[in-house]
Amino acid sequence: AQSVAQPEDQVNVAEGNPLTVKCTYSVSGNPYLFWYVQYPNRGLQFLLKYITGDNLVKGSYGFEAEFNKSQTSFHLKKPSALVSDSALYFCAVRDWSTGGFKTIFGAGTRLFVKA
Amino acid sequence: NAGVTQTPKFRVLKTGQSMTLLCAQDMNHEYMYWYRQDPGMGLRLIHYSVGEGTTAKGEVPDGYNVSRLKKQNFLLGLESAAPSQTSVYFCASSYSDSNSPLHFGNGTRLTVT
Numbered sequence: 001a002q003s004v005a006q007p008e009d010q011v012n013v014a015e016g017n018p019l020t021v022k023c024t025y026s027v028s029g030n031p032y033l034f035w036y037v038q039y040p041n042r043g044l045q046f047l048l049k050y051i052t053g054d055n056l057v058k059g060s061y062g063f064e065a066e067f068n069k070s071q072t073s074f075h076l077k078k079p080s081a082l083v084s085d086s087a088l089y090f091c092a093v094r095d096w097s098t099g100g101f102k103t104i105f106g107a108g109t110r111l112f113v114k115a
Numbered sequence: 116n117a118g119v120t121q122t123p124k125f126r127v128l129k130t131g132q133s134m135t136l137l138c139a140q141d142m143n144h145e146y147m148y149w150y151r152q153d154p155g156m157g158l159r160l161i162h163y164s165v166g167e168g169t170t171a172k173g174e175v176p177d178g179y180n181v182s183r184l185k186k187q188n189f190l191l192g193l194e195s196a197a198p199s200q201t202s203v204y205f206c207a208s209s210y211s212d213s214n215s216p217l218h219f220g221n222g223t224r225l226t227v228t
Contacts, residue, residue: 009155032214043119043205043219051214090157100213101146101165102173107157
């Protein structure tokens with residue numbers, strides 16, 4: 001079965017420190033992986049994706065993610081956190097078991113950046 | 116460019132009432148989706164459509180119906196609302212290639228009393 005796990009409900013970091021939001025996945029076939037961010041009272045916004053190629057993917061707002069096939073992980077990272085990065089982050093994967101039409105989301109990780 | 120627009124933004128229903136949530140996208144996307152978001156459960160797929168005139172069931176379809184009569188619109192209906200359907204509903208759309216990200220509306224907050 002295709003699945004995505006985000007092991008941390010909340011991540012707390014100080015402004016200026018590096019941040020990591022963890023994601024692990026289980027898929028059959030090639031993993032098409034995505035990160036989305038959700039600000040209060042808004043829909044999800046796309047941050048970045050891994051389809052193929054370099055394991056380090058760069059995205060919007062200075063975020064990047066590292067794909068690790070052996071560990072089946074796709075952790076979101078940022079070298080220096082901002083208070084404005086505080087939001088809910090979702091990892092997601094394309095569901096190949098049903099032809100790739102659907103996207104499966106993790107439960108989300110709330111990032112809190114303290115000034 | 117409006118992207119994905121959902122109406123209404125908020126709604127309160129009594130148990131047994133019916134309503135329709137409207138989603139419209141102006142990006143000429145083939146695929147459209149309805150998700151519900153509940154605390155600690157992420158997003159769960161209700162129904163989806165891979166083209167005009169087609170619909171399919173997602174992970175939690177019971178109690179909901181959908182229609183996609185026009186490519187740009189995707190309607191979600193609740194025939195007889197139940198308190199368990201209290202949630203935030205999101206519509207999303209994407210191009211038909213599987214590496215395309217989803218574009219989301221801002222959600223409809225529904226409370227069923």
